Amino acid sequence: MSDGLTRSPRETAAPILKVDALSLSFGGLRALSGVSFEVQDGSITALIGPNGAGKTSMFNAISGFYRPSAGRILFDGEDISRERPPARAKRGLARTFQNIALFRGMTVLDNIKLGRHAHLKTNIFDALFYRGRAHREEMELRQEVEERIIDFLEIQHIRHAPVGALPYGLQKRVELARALAMRPRILMLDEPVAGMNREETEDMARFILDVKEEWGITILMVEHDMGMVMDISDHVVVLNFGQVIAQGRPSDVQSDPAVISAYLGSGDLAERIRKTEAA
Amino acid sequence: MRIGTFKLSYAADEALFDTRVQWVWLALLAASLVLFPFVAGPYWIYMACLVAINVASATGLNILTGYTGLVSLGQAAFMGVGAYTVAVLETRVGTPFFINLLVAGGMTAAVGVVFGIPSLRVKGLYLAIATIAASMILHFLFAHWDLTGGTRGLSMPPASLFGIALDQPHKLYWLVIPVTALMVLGAANLFRTRVGRAFIAIRDRDISAEVLGIPLLQTKLMSFALSSFYAGVAGGMWAYFFRVVTPESFPLINSIFYLAAIIVGGMGTILGGILGATFMTLVPEVLKLVVGWLTPWIPDALSLLAPIRTIVFGALIVGFLIFEPQGLAEIWQRIRRFFHLWPFKT
Ligand SMILES: Nc1ncnc2c1ncn2[C@@H]1O[C@H](COP(=O)(O)OP(=O)(O)O)[C@@H](O)[C@H]1O
Numbered sequence: 001m002s003d004g005l006t007r008s009p010r011e012t013a014a015p016i017l018k019v020d021a022l023s024l025s026f027g028g029l030r031a032l033s034g035v036s037f038e039v040q041d042g043s044i045t046a047l048i049g050p051n052g053a054g055k056t057s058m059f060n061a062i063s064g065f066y067r068p069s070a071g072r073i074l075f076d077g078e079d080i081s082r083e084r085p086p087a088r089a090k091r092g093l094a095r096t097f098q099n100i101a102l103f104r105g106m107t108v109l110d111n112i113k114l115g116r117h118a119h120l121k122t123n124i125f126d127a128l129f130y131r132g133r134a135h136r137e138e139m140e141l142r143q144e145v146e147e148r149i150i151d152f153l154e155i156q157h158i159r160h161a162p163v164g165a166l167p168y169g170l171q172k173r174v175e176l177a178r179a180l181a182m183r184p185r186i187l188m189l190d191e192p193v194a195g196m197n198r199e200e201t202e203d204m205a206r207f208i209l210d211v212k213e214e215w216g217i218t219i220l221m222v223e224h225d226m227g228m229v230m231d232i233s234d235h236v237v238v239l240n241f242g243q244v245i246a247q248g249r250p251s252d253v254q255s256d257p258a259v260i261s262a263y264l265g266s267g268d269l270a271e272r273i274r275k276t277e278a279a
Numbered sequence: 280m281r282i283g284t285f286k287l288s289y290a291a292d293e294a295l296f297d298t299r300v301q302w303v304w305l306a307l308l309a310a311s312l313v314l315f316p317f318v319a320g321p322y323w324i325y326m327a328c329l330v331a332i333n334v335a336s337a338t339g340l341n342i343l344t345g346y347t348g349l350v351s352l353g354q355a356a357f358m359g360v361g362a363y364t365v366a367v368l369e370t371r372v373g374t375p376f377f378i379n380l381l382v383a384g385g386m387t388a389a390v391g392v393v394f395g396i397p398s399l400r401v402k403g404l405y406l407a408i409a410t411i412a413a414s415m416i417l418h419f420l421f422a423h424w425d426l427t428g429g430t431r432g433l434s435m436p437p438a439s440l441f442g443i444a445l446d447q448p449h450k451l452y453w454l455v456i457p458v459t460a461l462m463v464l465g466a467a468n469l470f471r472t473r474v475g476r477a478f479i480a481i482r483d484r485d486i487s488a489e490v491l492g493i494p495l496l497q498t499k500l501m502s503f504a505l506s507s508f509y510a511g512v513a514g515g516m517w518a519y520f521f522r523v524v525t526p527e528s529f530p531l532i533n534s535i536f537y538l539a540a541i542i543v544g545g546m547g548t549i550l551g552g553i554l555g556a557t558f559m560t561l562v563p564e565v566l567k568l569v570v571g572w573l574t575p576w577i578p579d580a581l582s583l584l585a586p587i588r589t590i591v592f593g594a595l596i597v598g599f600l601i602f603e604p605q606g607l608a609e610i611w612q613r614i615r616r617f618f619h620l621w622p623f624k625t
């Protein structure tokens with residue numbers, strides 16, 4: 001358990017992730033301009049904003065798919081802006097995707113095991129003979145995946161099922177499982193409950209809270225479900241047209257006039273919160 | 280997953296052969312492979328060796344194309360690298376065959392890595408064309424280099440084991456079958472570990488593979504290296520089998536043959552490589568028989584053999600792509616599932 005439980009995340013000194021004046025453009029389109037925010041160790045930070053605000057682009061820049069035109073990304077105080085995605089993964093940066101990026105032909109178990117890739121040492125020679133290290137590692141991995149992840153996320157019944165055959169809500173859960181297998185320090189979730197019904201959403205919110213509190217993993221999530229964002233986040237960053245227009249505690253952000261007007265185009269924010277909470 | 284099986288431990292659940300019935304079948308297969316040369320005639324022993332060599336090479340191509348999703352038409356040329364390596368070592372150095380085969384594999388792996396570098400940038404059809412270019416470069420080298428004996432190629436002595444020359448198929452059988460069996464087993468093991476999973480991840484969705492910490496270039500090159508190692512060892516065995524290696528021994532059409540074998544057998548399954556290579560090696564023999572029967576009626580039927588062969592190969596590829604893209608391996612699985620619960624449930 002992390003001591004983030006007893007301390008409010010605002011008081012923990014060092015941010016685990018720091019985005020510093022980041023800009024990103026696609027051709028002429030500026031998707032992000034001078035975005036800065038911090039993610040405190042042990043917190044749940046939500047990145048919100050209307051569609052097209054640049055949230056997914058921000059995630060892609062952090063995980064290393066897009067090369068920003070200016071600015072830096074610091075992980076644990078170290079500049080990772082020039083690193084390839086695998087190097088960032090190795091540092092403990094894990095993520096899920098808005099449109100689920102699982103390996104559809106593989107089983108749930110193999111998908112989750114892939115999450116551990118960077119931490120395993122089996123080389124091609126061990127693998128061909130499946131002796132010694134290969135065998136030992138695979139057995140340890142299987143046991144840990146079963147006991148820590150599959151049990152935790154309650155997906156025992158589908159472990160051998162090919163992912164492509166699963167309903168959407170379960171696929172989202174498997175993607176979370178795979179990210180957890182990476183033993184991340186920070187977990188980035190892109191719309192973890194989009195398209196889920198109320199019950200699935202509540203399950204997912206509980207898993208996210210448990211991941212933070214029991215596993216001590218920092219969460220950065222993009223989410224449109226305002227009820228959930230307000231319920232579980234410690235810190236909220238609001239993007240609009242590629243710029244940060246507000247950030248702070250959920251209650252402060254909620255009543256910020258800039259935020260309310262940004263959401264006017266896509267439905268009143270307070271209205272959305274009431275609707276999702278009533279549903 | 281098949282129903283009607285229940286596993287007690289993770290180790291049992293992860294095993295390559297998970298039921299007693301499978302072990303019985305495996306033992307039967309091993310026993311028949313051992314007995315085969317004592318009961319079969321020379322022609323069938325010759326065919327068995329040829330099948331095994333093709334299984335080894337097709338399994339290698341399956342690692343690259345079937346499992347990693349990198350289409351290659353260089354497998355035959357890579358076999359050529361292995362065959363020439365063995366021929367040069369046999370004629371100039373005289374090292375024992377198992378060392379020669381390993382060196383052939385290693386040499387071909389190195390060549391494969393070099394020609395695999397474009398795979399970072401290009402995929403699919405473009406990569407296939409890049410591998411054709413690689414084949415042409417290799418063929419040019421085979422035909423013009425002094426070391427490889429130019430267009431006349433190289434003739435070499437047979438492999439020898441404890442002073443016995445393995446100069447006949449029924450002797451070489453004892454080299455080719457165990458080596459191929461080891462290679463197939465190695466490939467099967469590979470896909471129980473992180474290395475094999477990384478290959479499949481790159482095939483299915485290379486973007487998310489990177490997020491999981493799988494370095495694309497390194498992993499793709501590893502797949503090229505391994506696949507070429509298999510081609511090199513298969514080519515080395517081929518050299519010991521025919522004992523004459525020329526630039527014409529490994530034409531581009533052979534690369535298409537191996538690609539066809541894994542399509543017909545089943546891409547991305549170990550069984551697919553075995554079934555496909557076996558099937559495709561035996562098809563021309565069946566054709567020969569059929570054409571032989573036709574000679575009384577069509578006198579020049581034999582001269583039609585080559586074009587008929589090409590047409591049948593083409594038809595098989597197209598037919599499988601359309602009607603059974605998962606190949607013979609999938610047909611086999613269906614049969615197995617059927618009999619697994621038969622006669623209680625059909
Ligand atoms: N790969 C891309 N190429 C061109 N434009 C893109 C690309 N990805 C995103 N964009 C554009 O960048 C802006 C931000 O998109 P995105 O980050 O997906 O928003 P959000 O996730 O907040 O809905 C949008 O205008 C979108 O059209």
Ligand SMILES: [Mg+2]
Pocket residue numbers: 055056057098
């Ligand atoms: Mg988005």
